[in-house]
Amino acid sequence: MTPLPVSIAAAAASLVLIGVVLELIRSRRLRERYALLWLLTGAVLLTLSLWRDGTNTIAGWAGVKSYPPAVLFAVGLMFVLLVLLHYATVISRLSDQNATLAQRLALLEEELRSAEEPLSRAVPLLEVHRGRARG
Amino acid sequence: MGPAALKQSAPDADSSLVSASAVPRPLAGSGPVPVSESADGRRCLAILPAYNEAGCVGRVVDEIRAFEPSVEVLVVDDGSTDGTAAIAAAHGAKVVRLPFNLGIGGAVQTGYRYAYAHGHDVAVQIDADGQHDPSELGALLAPVLAGEADMVVGSRFAGRGAYRAPFLRRAGIRLFAWTVSRIVGQSVTDTTSGFRAVNRRGIALFAFEYAHDYPEVEAVVAMARSRLRVAEVGVLMRDRAEGRSSITAAGSVYYTVKVLLAILVALLRPSAALTEAA
Numbered sequence: 473m474t475p476l477p478v479s480i481a482a483a484a485a486s487l488v489l490i491g492v493v494l495e496l497i498r499s500r501r502l503r504e505r506y507a508l509l510w511l512l513t514g515a516v517l518l519t520l521s522l523w524r525d526g527t528n529t530i531a532g533w534a535g536v537k538s539y540p541p542a543v544l545f546a547v548g549l550m551f552v553l554l555v556l557l558h559y560a561t562v563i564s565r566l567s568d569q570n571a572t573l574a575q576r577l578a579l580l581e582e583e584l585r586s587a588e589e590p591l592s593r594a595v596p597l598l599e600v601h602r603g604r605a606r607g
Numbered sequence: 608m609g610p611a612a613l614k615q616s617a618p619d620a621d622s623s624l625v626s627a628s629a630v631p632r633p634l635a636g637s638g639p640v641p642v643s644e645s646a647d648g649r650r651c652l653a654i655l656p657a658y659n660e661a662g663c664v665g666r667v668v669d670e671i672r673a674f675e676p677s678v679e680v681l682v683v684d685d686g687s688t689d690g691t692a693a694i695a696a697a698h699g700a701k702v703v704r705l706p707f708n709l710g711i712g713g714a715v716q717t718g719y720r721y722a723y724a725h726g727h728d729v730a731v732q733i734d735a736d737g738q739h740d741p742s743e744l745g746a747l748l749a750p751v752l753a754g755e756a757d758m759v760v761g762s763r764f765a766g767r768g769a770y771r772a773p774f775l776r777r778a779g780i781r782l783f784a785w786t787v788s789r790i791v792g793q794s795v796t797d798t799t800s801g802f803r804a805v806n807r808r809g810i811a812l813f814a815f816e817y818a819h820d821y822p823e824v825e826a827v828v829a830m831a832r833s834r835l836r837v838a839e840v841g842v843l844m845r846d847r848a849e850g851r852s853s854i855t856a857a858g859s860v861y862y863t864v865k866v867l868l869a870i871l872v873a874l875l876r877p878s879a880a881l882t883e884a885a
Contacts, residue, residue: 497868498875504865505820511868572706 474524474541482521482544490514509558513551520544649728651675651748654718655682655700656711657735661689668698670741671733678744681721682735685714691735709819711801716817723814731804739802743842751806756838758805758830762797765841779863783824790870791831795839798824802842808835818869821862828870834880 474482493510496502520526521544530547531540653671657664664682671680682695686708696702703717715732722730729751733739743761750756764780772780783798801823805813812833818825830837 494872494875497872503819504869504872508861508865508868569707576706 486518651729652727655735656714658685660735665698668700674741683714712819712822719813750838757835761802761842762839764796
């Protein structure tokens with residue numbers, strides 16, 4: 473059975489986590505889509521903190537004998553790894569989109585700057601830039 | 608189509624959810640009032656978010672321009688790869704092409720930004736896949752044009768037709784309708800319908816704050832939290848002409864959880880009337 477102080481501390485920490493995430497959503501600094509995994513993490517940790525027999529049970533499945541609350545850490549760590557991996561995919565997508573925006577913006581600015589020589593829409597942009605006298 | 612066709616048909620078992628505002632106004636005359644008549648010089652923008660709808664977008668644009676020639680049609684091409692933009696332009700619509708796919712929320716918000724920048728008085732969302740019937744535009748826009756509401760939602764469950772979604776979808780729609788009705792303080796029956804119109808206040812609200820995924824329900828809540836008036840009008844929707852719905856089973860779970868979280872947290876933000884931006 474998880475020692476009572478550990479259980480209380482872990483529950484408090486889980487509640488603080490959930491509270492912080494909800495406040496970040498409320499103040500529009502965190503989008504719901506990226507908060508869901510955090511809320512799930514908080515909920516699972518809260519459940520494990522309060523279900524003091526739970527750590528024993530799961531520790532039994534996992535073969536952890538000496539310190540069952542280690543299960544709390546293991547589960548918490550697993551979720552954090554999951555969240556990090558999720559964010560890595562999000563960052564990848566944002567990087568690609570960012571590159572596209574930068575490129576389109578640069579090309580758009582170039583079009584505007586040379587408005588006195590309007591680009592022919594039929595000519596691929598690449599050829600026009602190479603052949604341009606004014607670089 | 609005579610005025611009889613616009614009156615509410617016999618209420619079905621869902622009539623307990625139908626509010627007074629859901630009854631379509633019977634219109635004098637021989638048919639739906641063209642938007643140009645009731646608009647009094649006000650400009651209306653039809654926002655058509657489109658992702659790979661090359662098969663239907665041409666027909667939808669034609670229908671809107673035929674039914675309501677005074678409405679400006681804007682197709683927001685959400686990174687399509689099938690030539691949707693070119694087809695829409697060929698049928699006379701104004702086209703905005705997003706550099707990559709943003710999803711329905713981002714695409715529709717682009718339309719609202721356009722409406723805001725160009726000073727439109729009314730903006731109406733219409734699906735590019737043919738599910739929304741342009742002949743219903745007159746009835747849909749009536750409450751907004753009359754100044755009775757800031758947003759009108761075309762509801763599939765407000766008495767017209769016998770739209771029967773698959774059981775799970777229906778349950779989800781009813782869950783949202785129930786939740787949003789509690790939050791908004793009036794009965795709403797179809798919070799997920801993308802067939803909706805807003806006036807300038809709604810345009811201003813959505814141009815700057817609009818959810819990126821599954822935005823429809825949150826938009827209704829946002830209107831209410833900004834003390835704007837929402838009304839519903841019963842509409843008939845047609846089956847999707849081509850293509851498949853993009854919502855998967857796992858997507859439905861995410862949809863439900865995400866939207867419920869968003870609207871519950873929205874309750875924690877102060878409810879305040881919009882101040883007109885300078």
